[in-house]
Amino acid sequence: MKITPLSIPDVLLIEPQVYHDQRGYFLESFNQARFEQQLGRPVHFVQDNHSHSVHKVLRGLHYQLGKPQGKLIRVTQGEVFDVAVDLRESSPTFGQWTGGILSAENHHQLWIPEGFAHGFYVLSSTADLHYKATDFWYPQGERTLRWDDPAIAIRWPLSQTPIVSAKDEQGHYFESSDKYA
Numbered sequence: 242m243k244i245t246p247l248s249i250p251d252v253l254l255i256e257p258q259v260y261h262d263q264r265g266y267f268l269e270s271f272n273q274a275r276f277e278q279q280l281g282r283p284v285h286f287v288q289d290n291h292s293h294s295v296h297k298v299l300r301g302l303h304y305q306l307g308k309p310q311g312k313l314i315r316v317t318q319g320e321v322f323d324v325a326v327d328l329r330e331s332s333p334t335f336g337q338w339t340g341g342i343l344s345a346e347n348h349h350q351l352w353i354p355e356g357f358a359h360g361f362y363v364l365s366s367t368a369d370l371h372y373k374a375t376d377f378w379y380p381q382g383e384r385t386l387r388w389d390d391p392a393i394a395i396r397w398p399l400s401q402t403p404i405v406s407a408k409d410e411q412g413h414y415f416e417s418s419d420k421y422a
């Protein structure tokens with residue numbers, strides 16, 4: 242397992258060891274002991290999610306007040322551009338974004354700790370995203386930051402206007418967004 246901090250160092254790119262043979266491949270998609278050893282702190286996941294999306298779907302940018310979720314994200318089919326936005330007011334990278342390509346081919350995973358908004362854009366005809374969360378879904382605390390907020394200026398690899406949910410269309414802008422302490 243190779244761990245690389247991204248431009249926001251608390252967001253980690255995780256490259257699992259992939260064991261190829263004539264049958265195909267095997268990898269450990271999650272190992273509690275290794276993950277905690279790399280992170281240097283205990284992490285407890287309580288919910289697994291699976292979202293399936295078609296080409297040009299953009300989901301996000303979402304976060305939860307009250308029950309912030311750390312997320313360990315991977316793609317098992319297709320390819321997405323995955324993004325995290327730092328909403329931790331005390332952070333030197335507050336308001337900045339980072340991210341990268343997660344795909345079934347590269348097996349890359351992202352660890353996005355609590356205190357971030359998360360979103361992704363689907364680059365392939367369809368994509369299956371599987372992610373573990375460190376707290377339960379808390380709809381009362383759900384918030385959406387606009388994916389196209391010029392104050393964050395995410396360089397989405399868009400080919401054309403993305404497919405966005407009505408909820409995400411009504412997302413708010415960063416200057417009025419909630420912050421994590």
Ligand SMILES: Cc1cn([C@H]2C[C@H](O)[C@@H](COP(=O)(O)OP(=O)(O)O[C@H]3O[C@H](C)C(=O)[C@H](O)[C@H]3O)O2)c(=O)[nH]c1=O
Pocket residue numbers: 290292300301303304359360361378406
């Ligand atoms: C998030 C969630 C949703 N739902 C239900 C609620 C809706 O009936 C349906 C679709 O929910 P939503 O449109 O909020 O799904 P996404 O737009 O993919 O939301 C997710 O997108 C970004 C990228 C995330 O990181 C979050 O996990 C989450 O906000 O699933 C549940 O039952 N449990 C859940 O944990």
